[in-house]
Every structure is written in structure tokens, then in C-alpha cells.
Amino acid sequence: MNILIVEDDPVSRRLLEVTLRKFGYDVVVTSNGNEALEALQGPSVPSLVISDWMMPGMDGLELCRNIRVMKKSSYTYFIILTAKGGKEDVIKGLDAGADDFLTKPFNSEELKYRVKIGERIINLEQRILKLATTDSLTGVLNRRAFMERMSEEIQRAKREKSPISLILMDIDHFKKVNDTYGHQIGDLVLQRVTDQLIDRSRAYDFVGRYGGEEFVICVLSMEDINPFSIAERMRKNIEAQTIVIDKNNQTIRITASFGVGTCRPESEDGLDDLIKRTDKALYEAKNSGRNRVCLARKE
Amino acid sequence: MVVFDDLSRIFDLDDALEKVGGDREILEEILVVFSESYPDQLSELKKAIDKGDAPIVERAAHTIKGSVGIFSSKKALETAFRLETMGHDENLEDAAAIYSKLEQEVEELEAALRATLSES
Numbered sequence: 001m002n003i004l005i006v007e008d009d010p011v012s013r014r015l016l017e018v019t020l021r022k023f024g025y026d027v028v029v030t031s032n033g034n035e036a037l038e039a040l041q042g043p044s045v046p047s048l049v050i051s052d053w054m055m056p057g058m059d060g061l062e063l064c065r066n067i068r069v070m071k072k073s074s075y076t077y078f079i080i081l082t083a084k085g086g087k088e089d090v091i092k093g094l095d096a097g098a099d100d101f102l103t104k105p106f107n108s109e110e111l112k113y114r115v116k117i118g119e120r121i122i123n124l125e126q127r128i129l130k131l132a133t134t135d136s137l138t139g140v141l142n143r144r145a146f147m148e149r150m151s152e153e154i155q156r157a158k159r160e161k162s163p164i165s166l167i168l169m170d171i172d173h174f175k176k177v178n179d180t181y182g183h184q185i186g187d188l189v190l191q192r193v194t195d196q197l198i199d200r201s202r203a204y205d206f207v208g209r210y211g212g213e214e215f216v217i218c219v220l221s222m223e224d225i226n227p228f229s230i231a232e233r234m235r236k237n238i239e240a241q242t243i244v245i246d247k248n249n250q251t252i253r254i255t256a257s258f259g260v261g262t263c264r265p266e267s268e269d270g271l272d273d274l275i276k277r278t279d280k281a282l283y284e285a286k287n288s289g290r291n292r293v294c295l296a297r298k299e
Numbered sequence: 300m301v302v303f304d305d306l307s308r309i310f311d312l313d314d315a316l317e318k319v320g321g322d323r324e325i326l327e328e329i330l331v332v333f334s335e336s337y338p339d340q341l342s343e344l345k346k347a348i349d350k351g352d353a354p355i356v357e358r359a360a361h362t363i364k365g366s367v368g369i370f371s372s373k374k375a376l377e378t379a380f381r382l383e384t385m386g387h388d389e390n391l392e393d394a395a396a397i398y399s400k401l402e403q404e405v406e407e408l409e410a411a412l413r414a415t416l417s418e419s
Binding site: 009011013105 | 320322332335336340365366371
């Protein structure tokens with residue numbers, strides 16, 4: 001775990017640094033609030049902050065409030081340092097959003113356990129977040145998480161003046177699979193199909209389960225490739241895949257239909273419009289014989 | 300050279316060691332930082348007292364209190380705390396005299412820490 005230290009006094013700062021390193025943590029050391037905020041923008045963002053309260057410029061309380069209003073993908077656990085017999089009011093610190101406080105001069109054992117408590121909460125939060133955003137059967141994003149991320153990406157694409165695309169996919173005759181082989185095989189098919197979608201999407205694209213046998217893929221920045229060909233690759237791979245369904249090596253094959261819609265940066269379309277258009281294209285693919293990719297009309 | 304009849308009156312080595320989990324090397328390492336930083340911290344405090352800047356007196360004394368607290372120096376900690384309180388209450392009447400006391404105690408502390416931690 002990565003810990004951010006914010007302490008203006010060099011002696012206390014070094015003590016925190018050597019103690020936490022001794023306990024095996026990675027440590028980022030800063031001496032004021034502005035440096036700390038900068039460190040929290042970086043790529044490997046610390047998840048736990050230990051900050052002194054009284055500092056020149058931005059104090060620990062203000063830093064904590066600033067962190068709490070930052071839009072971050074994961075929680076920052078904040079421990080504020082107070083002085084024994086000091087004038088700081090612990091309640092005020094907790095009110096500013098601090099999770100815990102530690103009185104200086106602290107004992108290294110106490111520090112160790114306070115940090116462990118923080119680590120436990122951070123890990124719990126990450127597990128809950130994962131559970132809340134993942135489709136348990138296939139491991140891809142669930143519908144709500146996909147939509148949340150997709151609307152963020154649409155905003156970003158518009159800011160960066162680049163197009164963004166949505167692929168909607170529906171497994172053909174999935175009900176028949178369930179009816180013929182049972183739901184366990186149906187689940188297996190969903191998992192094998194997901195493997196193909198992940199395999200054929202690029203590192204910065206992301207896949208979600210839209211509902212039952214329907215999946216969604218967000219295709220970002222298409223300078224090098226167009227989303228139609230990505231969908232076409234997915235379709236071909238699914239068609240070519242044989243799925244082993246029992247011990248006797250009985251296999252089945254399935255196909256899927258795709259709709260592809262693009263949101264251009266100059267368009268005023270939002271996520272809802274994009275889904276509507278793409279859904280129509282998927283409907284067209286289904287209606288014109290399935291196992292094919294159809295492009296949505298332009299906005 | 301300063302001769303100490305009783306170092307324990309200046310700081311409590313056992314207590315300081317307990318706080319760092321018995322790791323003497325940590326104390327030695329932060330002593331180096333302390334030696335480098337306390338003159339600036341004292342002079343910041345002194346300037347604030349001369350200027351009558353109570354909020355800076357409070358903060359600078361608070362910082363020194365934090366440093367000397369790590370080494371379990373009860374004497375220096377109490378004196379720094381007195382100055383911090385005076386800054387907080389915006390009453391710097393005796394601050395200059397108490398500062399002299401603190402300066403002496405901090406220098407004594409540093410010398411005592413050096414003498415103690417360098418032996419062995």
C-alpha cells in the first residue's frame with residue numbers, strides 16, 4: 001500500500017517515513033498541502049494519507065476537505081495528526097472528513113495498528129466496489145457501472161474532440177440454448193462469449209453485460225481502426241468458437257448479432273440517443289437474418 | 300564541553316526508545332534531521348516573538364514541541380507548550396524570557412542525545 005505523508009516539521013516527517021518504511025509500506029513524502037494534492041493527482045495515487053494538522057498555508061483540515069471534494073475513483077483514508085494537549089479539536093477534524101486521528105508524539109506500535117485499520121477499510125471498500133460494479137457470472141462490468149463509465153467517456157470524448165462508439169450485441173436464439181441444454185449450459189455460453197468479446201476488444205475499450213444475453217462494448221478513439229471491424233471480428237470469433245458442454249466432448253456453436261453506433265464530437269447526442277440508435281441497428285441485424293453487424297444511422 | 304550529571308532530566312531514553320519500537324537506529328536517524336532543523340525552527344520562533352506575531356509564535360512553538368516530544372524531553376516540551384499557549388492567547392509578555400529558556404533546553408537536548416546515542 002502507498003501512504004502519503006504530509007508534515008511540515010522535518011523531524012516528525014522523517015520519523016513517519018522511516019517507521020512506515022520499516023513496516024513495509026511505500027511512502028510518498030510531502031511537506032505541505034499543495035504538494036500533497038499534487039501527489040494525489042499522480043498515476044499511482046496513495047490510498048492512505050497521514051497529515052499533520054497545524055501547517056503553514058493549507059492546514060490538515062483544509063487539505064482533508066479538499067481531498068473529499070476531489071472526484072476520485074477510490075476512497076482516500078485520512079489520518080490526521082494532533083498534538084498532545086494541543087488546541088486542535090478532534091471532532092472538528094472528523095467533521096472535516098478525517099477517518100481517524102493520532103496524537104503526537106505517537107508510539108510506533110499505535111501507528112502500525114491505526115494504519116492497519118485504514119488498510120482494512122480501504123481493502124473492504126475496494127472489494128465492495130468491485131462487487132457492486134461487476135457482473136458476477138461473466139466478470140465484466142454490470143449494466144449500471146458500464147453506463148456510468150460510458151457517460152463519463154462520452155463527456156471526455158467531446159472535450160477531446162474525438163469520436164466514441166458503442167457496440168450492442170445479442171446472442172442469437174439464446175432462449176433455445178437454455179431450453180435445450182439447461183441454464184447451466186446457458187451460463188457457460190455467456191461466459192465463453194464474454195471471453196471472445198474481451199479478447200477482441202482493445203486495452204482501452206471496455207465490455208459490459210447489458211442484460212440477459214445482451215452485451216455492450218465501448219470503443220474509444222478510432223484513429224487506427226473502425227468500430228465496425230471490431231464488431232465484425234467479434235462476430236466471426238463467436239461464430240467460429242466451439243463450446244464444449246459436457247464430458248463426452250459434445251459441442252455447440254452459436255452466433256450473435258451486432259449493432260454499432262458512433263457519437264461524433266460535433267454531435268449533440270448524449271448516451272441515451274446513442275443507445276437508441278445502436279439498438280435500432282441491432283434490431284435491424286436481427287431482422288435481416290442474424291449473425292451480422294449493422295451500422296446505426298448517423299445522428 | 301557540557302557535562303551532564305543526569306541525562307534523564309533532559310530526556311527519557313527508555314520512553315523515546317519505546318515509542319520507536321526499540322529501534323535505536325530510528326532515533327539516531329531522526330537526531331540527524333533534528334540537528335539540522337532546530338536552529339531554523341528556533342530562529343523562526345525568535346523572529347515571530349520580536350515582531351509580536353502571535354499566530355506564528357503559536358505555530359513555530361507547536362512544531363518544536365512536536366520535535367522534542369519525539370525524544371521524550373519533558374522539560375523542553377513543557378517550555379515549548381508554554382510559548383504555544385502564549386501565542387494562542389495572544390499574550391507574548393514574557394515570551395522573550397521563556398524563549399531563552401527553550402533555546403537552552405533544546406541545545407542541551409541535542410547535546411545530550413548526541414552523547415547518549417553515539418555511545419554503544
